[in-house]
Amino acid sequence: MSLRDFPQYLMETLKCLSSLHKYVVVFMFLTAVSKGSACQAPSSPxxxxxxxxxxxxxxxxxxxxxxxxxxxxxxxxxxxxxxxxxxxxxxxxxxxxxxxxxxxxxxxxxxxxxxxxxxxxxxxxxxVKYAAPRNISMSWLKNNLSLRWRAEEAHPALAEIQFRRNDDPAESWEKRTTHTTSYTYNATVENLLKDSAYKVKIRHRSTHARNPLWSGWSFVTVPAELEQKPEVTMAIQLLNGTRKVTLTWKPMPHAAAASGVNYNLNDTQSSHGCHCQGNRYPQNTSENRHTTHVSFSAVNISVIAKNAAGYSPTAIVQIPAEVATDLKICDKTLLNETLNKTTCLELYELQDGDSMPENVITLTGRKKNKNKAKQIRKNIKNYVRYLYFEHRCNGGKPQTVKMCIFYKKEGVPSKKPQDLISFSETHTSVNLSWKAIPFADQKGYLTHYRLCSVTISSQDVSKACFNISASLMKYRLENLAPGAKYNISLAGMTRVGEGPEATVMINTLPEKPVNVWWSLGLLFLFFFMTTVCTCIFKRIKSKVLPPVPTPVIPDFIPYQPESQELLERKEEVHELTLHQLLPEGKSVPEDAEETDVLTGEWDSGTDEDVENKRGDSRMSGGSSDQSLDPSSTDEALRISREGEMADLEQVDNEIAMLIYRNGLVFDVKTDSP
CATH class of the missing domain: 2.60.40.10 (Immunoglobulins)
Incomplete structure (x- = not known):
């Protein structure tokens, strides 16, 4: 019976078994047989x-x-x-x-x-079968990818390289086969994109063995090239002789950071040996932020990004020296003293406007070679301006405890102040400007400038000198004589003496008489302003205190009517009866009465006073003894009429007068006949 027929035979046998114990034994036997039949053969070795x-x-x-x-x-x-x-x-x-x-x-x-x-x-x-490629390094040369790994033998090998884009796993692998160089296996894959990341796998085999076998695969991620330097920003905080510097930078592009990016930082203080143990460089970090402490001297911090494909360009952060504005000459230094391990001295050979000097002399207590330290001290030059720093380590951080100007040996300036010029001359003053003496030509600590003015005249020659600050480059010279000629000189002064003079000739402006036209203009302006002010004052006065008007009596010319008819036509005459007083016992003729009536009608427009006067005149004009004949009546009427005309004239003159009552003026005019 074969193994294939055995299960069928076993099933027929089970039909005859009735006990549970026999079922368990058979089940265990089947499990063992199934395990034996499931063995899978290994691959060929x-x-x-x-x-x-x-x-x-x-x-x-x-x-x-x-x-x-x-x-x-x-x-x-x-x-x-x-x-x-x-x-x-x-x-x-x-x-x-x-x-x-x-x-x-x-x-x-x-x-x-x-x-x-x-x-x-x-x-x-x-x-022969090589081990899988190890220690693989990579770099970009334009759009060509260069791969390097350790050689297995001293002769070239055949390499198979497959690659695809890193961000597209579904993309098919592209295959390249190439021969490597000797000693270090180097293979180049051309026509790629250096700004893209790739997945790469590599294997190689011998070219000298008769039966070479392919090695196993090595997988690497090739990031994009770091083409740009890190964009670094800096924040500085001053702290008791030290500076806390915080550097931050933007992350690298995603393709360049496919396999990770590290940042390498270094500074010039560490390279010069002037650093503290807790602040030693170089340092590496994978973060985008770094905090360090530096002294008051000038420091350069370099930041370089690094990925598997290479390095980025170097970003250099320049931290200039924190120089005090009122630096003085050094009174005492430690140049000739024995330094301990926590003390560091720096001497910067200063150039004009150079806050990042190239020539730096560093002395530390860590230098074990005493002869070398002596040689460094001998390198300090005479007549050269140095910026002296004295640093100490305090809590693992560098701290500047002293800063001053240092000269190993001083002299007088070798050059005069540059480009001395004058401008804006007036009658008694002039402005001067110049450029400072270069540090290299000062030969010592410049304490001040000496400014002298000499009057050049046929009658008198006088000289006046005074000192001005060494920090000035402009000055206004005053108290000069008008219309005079001066020789101005300027020289730099050190503690040793005076340097060469820079000179310039000036002429002050002469005094001029007062301009006549200018005087006339001022006079005209004075009168004009006086007139305007007077008008304004009168207007204000008239508003605040109005004047009391003076009555005005115009000249009156009486108007004589041409005829009695016009007068009668103009006036409204009411009936008036005039009676002449006669003595008792006398009668009045009728014609006289009519005449009196007419006379009364003409005289009706006069007032009561005039009428009384007329009555009086009539009374005085006649006597009681006079008879009333026609001739006497006409005479009486004539006399009465003449008196009435005189009275009317007087009344008209009074009416024509201005009447002033309660502060008001009324101009009363008589009606023309």
């Missing part, structure tokens, strides 16, 4: 050397199993190697036949089952 000159062979195979107690037996021709727990084994060449073909295979054993791999015939001495 490969036996090789890593290099052609090695004496140890490595045999490798693979097997898909989940069992943990699998053991292998390796067969190389008649040689048998037992109890192998892993899927590889090393064999010394003494046990093997190298120069002819041999059969190799592997037997896997798991419990009571076993399975065997296919057999392979191979000449072991001709077979």
């Amino acid at each position: 490969e036996c090789f050397r890593r290099k052609a000159d090695e004496t140890v062979y490595l045999c490798e195979w693979s097997m898909n199993t989940t069992e943990s107690d699998v053991t292998f037996v390796l067969y190389i021709d008649k040689e048998k190697i037992r109890n192998i727990k892993q899927t590889w084994s090393q064999v010394n060449e003494e046990k093997l036949i190298k120069n002819r073909s041999v059969d190799i295979w592997v037997e896997a054993r798991a419990g009571n089952s076993s399975c065997t791999s296919p057999r392979r015939s191979v000449v072991l001495g001709d077979t």
